[in-house]
Amino acid sequence: MQAEFRKDLPDQTVCALLYMFDFWALPHQLPPKGNWRSWVVMGGRGAGKTRAGSEWVRSIVEGDMPLDEGRARRVALVGETFDQVRDVMVFGDSGILACSPPDRKPEWQSTRRRLVWPNGAIAEAHSASSPEHMRGPQFDAAWVDELGCAAIDKGTNQPNKFLDPKSSESALPHYSNGQRDDYLQMQYLRAYYGFFADEENNPVSPVYGGPMVDMSRAYIWAWDARPWPDFPSNLGVWSDGGNHVTGHWLTGRTSVIPLDHVVGEICERVGLMEYDVSALHGVVRGYNLDSFDTPRAALQPLMIALGFDAIERSGVLVFRNRGDAEEIGVAAEEYVLPEGEGAVIEQIRAPEPEVVGEVRLGYVEAEGEFVARVADARFPHDGSADVTQNDLPLALTEAEAKAIAERWLAEARVARDSVSVTVPPSRPDVQAGDLARLTDAQGVETLYRVDRIEDRGARQLEAVRVERQVYTPSAAVHSVGEIRPFAVPVPVTAQFMDLPLLTGDEVPHAPHIAVTASPWPGGAAVYSSSEDSGYTLNTVVENPSRLGVLTSPLRSGQAGLWQRDVTVRVELPGAPLSSVAMLDVLNGANVAAIGDGSSDNWEIIQFANAQLVGPNTYELSELLRGQAGSDGLIPDIWPAGARFVMIDGTPQQIDLAQSARDLARHYRVGPSLRPYDDPSFRHYVEAFQGVGLRPYAPAHLRAVAEGTDLHVSWIRRTRLDGDSWASVEVPLGEDTELYEIRVIRDGALLRDLQTSSPGWTYSGAQQNSDGASGAFEIHVAQISLRFGPGLFARIEING
Structure with missing residues (x-):
C-alpha cells in the first residue's frame, strides 16, 4: 500500500516523506493516543526504541x-551517563541528529551539553547518576533512556556498551578485559536502587506526595520474554544466544544471590549475629545444603570454592576474600629465637x-540443563600422578568451575612451602588470617598467609606461602549452557x-x-x-x-601367527566393521577383546577381514590371537554367546586409586x-587386579635332558x-628380573621356587626327592x- 501511495507523488514530496515518521513507523514506535503522562517503549535490540x-x-x-x-x-534527555546520552540519543544511528531534516536539524553545544533547534527549543542532556542537576531547570517533557549494565568486566565504565558481532555499536566498555562479570551487573543495580531508596537523595515532593525519582517505574534493560534456559542455550533457534554471556540480560541471572547475603543468612540461622561480610564479594548461583549440623560445615564448601576466609577480630567474625587481604611486612631483624634456641626462621x-x-x-x-559436570585442571608435562x-x-558455570580447579591446583603447589617464625610481642598487628611479607636473612621477601599463632610472650607464627x-x-572462555535433546531413561549396558597395556x-x-x-x-x-x-x-x-557377542564358537589358536583358515561370526550393532590391510593390523588396527x-x-x-553376512552380523577372518600378552588366556x-568388544578408543579407563586394587568397590552406571x-542405573560390584601391570608369559620355554638333569630355559618378554x-x-x-617356577604332576604341586635368571636346572636328585617320575609339567612366570x-608358560615332560 505504501509503494502504491508513493508511486504518484512528485520527487520533492518523496524526499520530504523520508522525514515523516508517522508514515514509516511500526505501530509500537508511535505514542499512544489520549492524555497520557508516561509512555514506555519495550523491546529487544533492533526494535526501534531509540528511533521512537x-x-x-x-x-x-x-x-x-x-x-x-x-x-x-x-x-x-536523561540517560545513565552523559556519554550514553550523547552517543546514543543525540549522535547515534537513530539519534535526534540522524533523524532530523537539514532545515530543522538542531545544533549540539558540547560545552553546555544541549541541543538547540532553529525555533529556539532546547533539549538538555542529563545523567541519572547526577540527579541533583535536574532540580533547577523546568522541563515540558523528558526522554529517559532505560537503566542497565552489561554483565561484563568494568561494565559500569560505559553501561550502554555491549558485545554483538552483528551490530555496528559492538564495543567493550573502557578498560574492560571482556570477561563475564555477573557480580558487577548486580552491584550496579544494587547501587542505583540503594541510592534512590535514601530519602536524602530522592526526596518526596510535597506537591504530589511521591519521590523525585519513582523507582517503581524504573525499567531495567533487559528482561527477555523467551523462555529460560532455552534462551540463550538453544543456539540453533536463537542466533543471539551467544551474546547473553556478557550482555545486558537479567534473564537467568535474577536467581543469583550475592555471596555476602548467603554467608550472612547462614550465620544468622545459627544465632551468630556478630559478623561482618561487608568486604565479601562474589555470587552464588545455587548451593545445595543437605544438613545444617554446624555453621562451619555449611560455610566450608563456599569458602573453599570461592576463596575467602573467616577471621575473628575483637569478637566479630570477619569474612574476607583471600585476594583482598592487606599485606603486613615483617623484617628479618625482628625475628627472635624461640624456646630451645632453634633456628630463627624454619622453612619447610x-x-x-x-x-x-x-x-x-x-x-x-x-x-543449560543443570546436570553434573566435571572440571579438570592439570600442569602440562608434569611428572606428578597424584589426582585430587x-x-x-x-x-x-563451566568457566567458573574451571577457574576454581585451576586456583586449587595452583594453591596446592604454592602451599607446598610453609614457614615457622617467632616475632616479639611488639608485633600484635600480625594476626591469623593476615598476609605477612616475611624477609629472610638474604633479604628475599616472600608472601605468606598466617594460619596459626601461638602467643607465649613471643609470638610464634605458622604460615603457608601464597601468591x-x-x-x-x-x-x-565463557559459553552458554548446553541444551541436549531429551534423553530416554533407558538402562545402559x-x-x-x-585389560593389558x-x-x-x-x-x-x-x-x-x-x-x-x-x-x-x-x-x-x-559413580563409585x-x-x-x-x-x-x-x-x-x-x-x-x-559391544556384541559371538554367534559361532572360536576354537583355540596359536598366538603370533596369522590364522588363515579360521573364521568366527559376531553380532555387533553400531558402526559397521571394515576390512583393512594386514600391515594396518600390524600397526594396531581392528583390535577387539x-x-x-x-x-x-x-x-x-x-x-584383517570383516564381511557382512547378516543384519549386524560379520564373519571375521585373517585373525591374530592372544595379542598384548593375552596368549596365556586362550x-x-x-x-557362541561370548562377549565381543571393539577396542577402538571408545572404551575408556575409570579412575581407580592404586590402593584400591583387588578391593571390591561398588559402581552405578546409567544415563x-x-x-x-534413578531406576535406569545398574549396580555393579567389581574388584580389579590391574592387568596392565601383569607380566607376559615367557616365550620359547624348552627343557633339555643331560643325563639325569633337566636344563630348562626360556626367553623374557616385556x-x-x-x-x-x-x-x-x-x-x-x-x-627386577625374577621368575617363579612350579613343577606339577597330576595337578599336585611338587616344587615351587624363584630364580633371577631365565634358566634353571632340575637335577636328578631333586626329581627323585620330588617324586617327579613319569609325566609332569613345568610352569614358568615372570614376577x-x-x-x-x-x-x-607350560611345558610337558614325558618321563
Whole structure:
C-alpha cells in the first residue's frame, strides 16, 4: 500500500516523506493516543526504541515550519551517563541528529551539553547518576533512556556498551578485559536502587506526595520474554544466544544471590549475629545444603570454592576474600629465637610425592540443563600422578568451575612451602588470617598467609606461602549452557574390562569400561563408592562402545601367527566393521577383546577381514590371537554367546586409586543426565587386579635332558616398549628380573621356587626327592613386584 501511495507523488514530496515518521513507523514506535503522562517503549535490540524516542522529541519541539514553535520548548534527555546520552540519543544511528531534516536539524553545544533547534527549543542532556542537576531547570517533557549494565568486566565504565558481532555499536566498555562479570551487573543495580531508596537523595515532593525519582517505574534493560534456559542455550533457534554471556540480560541471572547475603543468612540461622561480610564479594548461583549440623560445615564448601576466609577480630567474625587481604611486612631483624634456641626462621617444603598434579572438580552446571559436570585442571608435562577429586554442592558455570580447579591446583603447589617464625610481642598487628611479607636473612621477601599463632610472650607464627596472582581468574572462555535433546531413561549396558597395556599411554592399574545403549542417552555416568551409598562421580562416558557377542564358537589358536583358515561370526550393532590391510593390523588396527563377561578374562585379538553376512552380523577372518600378552588366556574354545568388544578408543579407563586394587568397590552406571539413584542405573560390584601391570608369559620355554638333569630355559618378554626391531634385547619392564617356577604332576604341586635368571636346572636328585617320575609339567612366570606372578608358560615332560 505504501509503494502504491508513493508511486504518484512528485520527487520533492518523496524526499520530504523520508522525514515523516508517522508514515514509516511500526505501530509500537508511535505514542499512544489520549492524555497520557508516561509512555514506555519495550523491546529487544533492533526494535526501534531509540528511533521512537528521537522522533517523539522531534514531534513535540518542531512546529509546522522550521522556525515555528512546537508544543514543548524545554526537553530533558536523561540517560545513565552523559556519554550514553550523547552517543546514543543525540549522535547515534537513530539519534535526534540522524533523524532530523537539514532545515530543522538542531545544533549540539558540547560545552553546555544541549541541543538547540532553529525555533529556539532546547533539549538538555542529563545523567541519572547526577540527579541533583535536574532540580533547577523546568522541563515540558523528558526522554529517559532505560537503566542497565552489561554483565561484563568494568561494565559500569560505559553501561550502554555491549558485545554483538552483528551490530555496528559492538564495543567493550573502557578498560574492560571482556570477561563475564555477573557480580558487577548486580552491584550496579544494587547501587542505583540503594541510592534512590535514601530519602536524602530522592526526596518526596510535597506537591504530589511521591519521590523525585519513582523507582517503581524504573525499567531495567533487559528482561527477555523467551523462555529460560532455552534462551540463550538453544543456539540453533536463537542466533543471539551467544551474546547473553556478557550482555545486558537479567534473564537467568535474577536467581543469583550475592555471596555476602548467603554467608550472612547462614550465620544468622545459627544465632551468630556478630559478623561482618561487608568486604565479601562474589555470587552464588545455587548451593545445595543437605544438613545444617554446624555453621562451619555449611560455610566450608563456599569458602573453599570461592576463596575467602573467616577471621575473628575483637569478637566479630570477619569474612574476607583471600585476594583482598592487606599485606603486613615483617623484617628479618625482628625475628627472635624461640624456646630451645632453634633456628630463627624454619622453612619447610612438602616432599615431591605429595604434590598434586591434577584437580578434578565435580559441580552442577548453572545454565543449560543443570546436570553434573566435571572440571579438570592439570600442569602440562608434569611428572606428578597424584589426582585430587572433589565434589562441590554448588551450581557453577563451566568457566567458573574451571577457574576454581585451576586456583586449587595452583594453591596446592604454592602451599607446598610453609614457614615457622617467632616475632616479639611488639608485633600484635600480625594476626591469623593476615598476609605477612616475611624477609629472610638474604633479604628475599616472600608472601605468606598466617594460619596459626601461638602467643607465649613471643609470638610464634605458622604460615603457608601464597601468591596473589592465584586469585586472579584465568581468561577461561565463557559459553552458554548446553541444551541436549531429551534423553530416554533407558538402562545402559556396561562391561568392565581389566585389560593389558595396548598403547602404553594407559594408567596400568586402571580398568576400562565399555558402555552402550539403544537409544544412546547422550552420555553415561559412572559413580563409585566403597559401599552401596555415598557415591561420587567417577567418569563420564561421552561416546557408546561397540559391544556384541559371538554367534559361532572360536576354537583355540596359536598366538603370533596369522590364522588363515579360521573364521568366527559376531553380532555387533553400531558402526559397521571394515576390512583393512594386514600391515594396518600390524600397526594396531581392528583390535577387539573376547571374554566371558568377567572383568579380567579377556583375550585380545585382531582381524584383517570383516564381511557382512547378516543384519549386524560379520564373519571375521585373517585373525591374530592372544595379542598384548593375552596368549596365556586362550581357552580351548570361546563358545557362541561370548562377549565381543571393539577396542577402538571408545572404551575408556575409570579412575581407580592404586590402593584400591583387588578391593571390591561398588559402581552405578546409567544415563549421565539422570541421578545415580534413578531406576535406569545398574549396580555393579567389581574388584580389579590391574592387568596392565601383569607380566607376559615367557616365550620359547624348552627343557633339555643331560643325563639325569633337566636344563630348562626360556626367553623374557616385556609389556613395555617391546615392539622395536632395533633393540638388542627387550627392556625388562619390571623393577627386577625374577621368575617363579612350579613343577606339577597330576595337578599336585611338587616344587615351587624363584630364580633371577631365565634358566634353571632340575637335577636328578631333586626329581627323585620330588617324586617327579613319569609325566609332569613345568610352569614358568615372570614376577612383578607390584602385581605378583604373571601368566605362566607350560611345558610337558614325558618321563
